[in-house]
Amino acid sequence: MNYYIHDIPGRIRVTSPQIKDNQRAADEVKRLVTLFHGVNSVECNLITGSILVNYHPDKLNKKDIVDLLSEKGFFDRSKAVTN
Numbered sequence: 001m002n003y004y005i006h007d008i009p010g011r012i013r014v015t016s017p018q019i020k021d022n023q024r025a026a027d028e029v030k031r032l033v034t035l036f037h038g039v040n041s042v043e044c045n046l047i048t049g050s051i052l053v054n055y056h057p058d059k060l061n062k063k064d065i066v067d068l069l070s071e072k073g074f075f076d077r078s079k080a081v082t083n
């Protein structure tokens with residue numbers, strides 16, 4: 001499974017092998033990402049390893065989200081495929 005980013009302003013989807021079939025990791029991602037001011041929702045799909053974040057683009061940007069996921073070990077930029 002590859003790391004993947006797909007985004008449009010206000011919405012980012014990231015896939016991560018660490019999330020696939022791992023409820024504890026998904027819960028940790030939700031907890032961390034919802035701490036950002038401007039996040040509307042965070043959904044994790046354990047089947048696909050997908051993290052979907054809806055946010056206010058005037059208050060937050062995708063780089064902040066990806067930086068956090070990278071810092072916490074949920075995303076590896078060197079293995080990422082983007083849109």
